Amino acid sequence: MIEAHALTKQFGPKTAVDQVSFAVKPGMVTGFLGPNGAGKTTTMRMIVGLDRPTGGRVTVNGSRYADLKAPLREVGILLDAKAVHPGRSARNHLLAIAATHGIGGARVDEVIGLTGLDAVAGKRVRDFSLGMGQRLGIAAALLGDPKTLILDEPVNGLDPEGVIWVRTLARHLAREGRTVFLSSHLMSEMAQTADHLIVLGRGRVIADAPLADILALAQGTAVRVRTPDAARFEPVLTASSASVTIADNEPGLLQVNGLAASRIGELAAQERIVLHELSPLAGSLEDAYLSLTGDEVEYAAGTVHAGGTA
Numbered sequence: 001m002i003e004a005h006a007l008t009k010q011f012g013p014k015t016a017v018d019q020v021s022f023a024v025k026p027g028m029v030t031g032f033l034g035p036n037g038a039g040k041t042t043t044m045r046m047i048v049g050l051d052r053p054t055g056g057r058v059t060v061n062g063s064r065y066a067d068l069k070a071p072l073r074e075v076g077i078l079l080d081a082k083a084v085h086p087g088r089s090a091r092n093h094l095l096a097i098a099a100t101h102g103i104g105g106a107r108v109d110e111v112i113g114l115t116g117l118d119a120v121a122g123k124r125v126r127d128f129s130l131g132m133g134q135r136l137g138i139a140a141a142l143l144g145d146p147k148t149l150i151l152d153e154p155v156n157g158l159d160p161e162g163v164i165w166v167r168t169l170a171r172h173l174a175r176e177g178r179t180v181f182l183s184s185h186l187m188s189e190m191a192q193t194a195d196h197l198i199v200l201g202r203g204r205v206i207a208d209a210p211l212a213d214i215l216a217l218a219q220g221t222a223v224r225v226r227t228p229d230a231a232r233f234e235p236v237l238t239a240s241s242a243s244v245t246i247a248d249n250e251p252g253l254l255q256v257n258g259l260a261a262s263r264i265g266e267l268a269a270q271e272r273i274v275l276h277e278l279s280p281l282a283g284s285l286e287d288a289y290l291s292l293t294g295d296e297v298e299y300a301a302g303t304v305h306a307g308g309t310a
Contacts (some may be wrong), residue, residue, distance in 0.1 A: 001023060001024065001025055001026055001060075001061060001062075001148075001179055002023070002024035002047060002058065002059070002060055002148065002150075002179060002181060003022075003023050003024075003058065003059050004020055004021055004022050004023075004043070004047070004056065004057075004058040005021050005056050005057050005058070006019050006020070006021055006055060006056035006057075007019070007020040007021065007043065007046060007053055007055075007056040007057070007058050008020070008053060008054045008055035008056050009039070009042050009043075009046060009051060009053055009054050010054045015203055016039045016042045016203055017039040017042050017043050017046070017053075017203045018039075018202075018203040018204050019055075019056070019204065020039070020043060020056070020200070020203070020204065020205055021056075021205065022198050022205060022208050024179055024181045024198075025179065025196075026147070026148075026174075026177050026178060026179040027174060027175075027177050027178075027179075028174050028180070028195035028196055029170050029171060029174045029180045029182065029193055029194045029195050029196070030179075030180065030181050030182075030194065030195070030196045030197070030198060031182060031183070031184065031190045031193065031194030031196070031197045031198070031211075032044075032181060032182065032183040032197075032198050032200070033183065033184075033190065033197060033198070033199045033200070033289060033293075034199055034200035034201060034293065035201065035293050037202075038200040038201055038202060038203065038293075039200050039202075039203040040152070040183050040200055041079065041152055041183075043200070044079060044150055044152050044181075044183070045079065046058055047060065047065065047150060048060075048065045048071075048075060048077050048079075048150065049064070049065040049066045050079070060074060060075055060148055061074060061147060061148065070101055070144070072097070072100065072101045072103070072143060072144035072146065073101060073144040073145065073146060074144070074146055074147055074148060075146050075147075075148045075149075075150060076140075076141030076142055076143070076144065076146040076148070076149045076150070077141055077150050077151075078134075078137040078138055078140070078141045078150070078151045078152060078154055079150075079152045080137075080152075081130075081133040081134045081136065081137035081156075082133060084125045084133070084136065084137075085125070086124065086125050086126035087124055087125075087126065088124065088125055089121065089122050089123060089124055089125070090112070090117055090120060090121050090122075090123060090125060090128075090136050090139075091108060091109075091112065091121040091122060093125060093136065093140070094108045094111065094112065094136075094139060094140060094143060095108055097140055097143055098143055101143075101144055103143060103144060107143065107145075108143070111139040111140075111142045111143055112139060114139070114142065115135040115136070115138055115139040115142070116135060116162075116165070117132070117135055117136060117139060120132060129157070130156070130157030131157040131158045131159060131162055133157070134154060134155070134156060134157050134158055134162070135158075135162070137154075138151070138154060138166070138169075146178075147178055147179065148178065148179040148180075148181070149170075149173060149178060149179070149180050149181065149182075150181045150182075151166075151170075151180075151181070151182040151183070152182075152183050153183055153184055153185070154166050154170075154182055154184070155184060155186060155189060163186075163189060166193075167189065167192060167193045170182060170193055171193065174195070182194075187284065187285045187286040187289055188284070188285070188286070190285060191211065191215075191284070191285040194211050195210065195211055196208075196209070196210050196211060197209065197210075197211055197214050199214075199289070199292055199293065201292070201293050206292055206293070207292050211285075214285065214288050214289075214292075215284075215285060215288055216288075217287075217288040217291055217292065222255055222256065222257050222280070222281040223255070223256045223257075223259065223260070223261045223264055223278065223279065223280050223281065224253070224254075224255060224256075224277060224278075224279045224280075224281055225253070225254040225255070225256055225264060225275065225277065225278055226252055226253050226254070226275070226276040226277035226278075227252055227254070227268070227273055227274060227275050227276060227277075228252055228274060228276070229273045229274060230246065230251070230252045230253070230254055232271070232273065233254070233267075233268065233271070233273050234246065234254065236267055236271055236273075237254075237256055237259065237264070237267065240259060240263070240267060241258055241259075242256050242257060242258040242259040242264075243256070243257045243258055244256055244257075245257075252276070255281070260280075261278055261279070261280050264278060265278055
């Protein structure tokens, strides 16, 4: 288990992490989300002692990371896949790490096979693709067969097969009772991998809940309405402050935003409008994430218009 209590980190006048408290529990995959600059990587670095907290504390399995006698066997970490000597082969890189904990070559070969690096184990890391570098970083994290796994953007640069492999691995490790904590910007992938989500915004926790609860924030944001009286019903809906999209290729089909399905049904009854369908559209994790973080983005992109940007 990872436990953070009022964890704070300042870099000069800037507060990167501000009074963050959470618990990452074993037996589930916990996703870590937030816009760029939200403090995710800084938080992960503080968990494993790479950054010293300005305030608060964080423990792994009840101890500070610096106090763990065999950290590689307790915590597997992938924070920067490029943090490898480029002149070493993949196998030699792993052997060097293994030697610090008395881990034998058999385990090195095992994680090489597990991560699909067999064919390139003797190749110098400088010649690795981004995806192969990620696999090597995951192999290093798995080397000590740890109880806790911390992965920062583990699917970055992986092909679809690799993304599925990371998802399957993370869920398998969680089912074994391990603590799995991972970040990603791929909302669709996180929705299929995580059981619980912690969301940061401007250095603070803005959500800490099961995936289903986070997804519920996006439910009912749009409603599918099918009626033979679409032309008459549209102005009724817009008069009630709804936005309505009419399907070009399906007469009678409307998508309504801004009104709950129950209210749409009431309006139809008042106007004696026949409804053939009235169904809230399921929101995605991306919808829920954007609703949570819309006011927490520190580095916002400009608006794109036809012919240029503004």
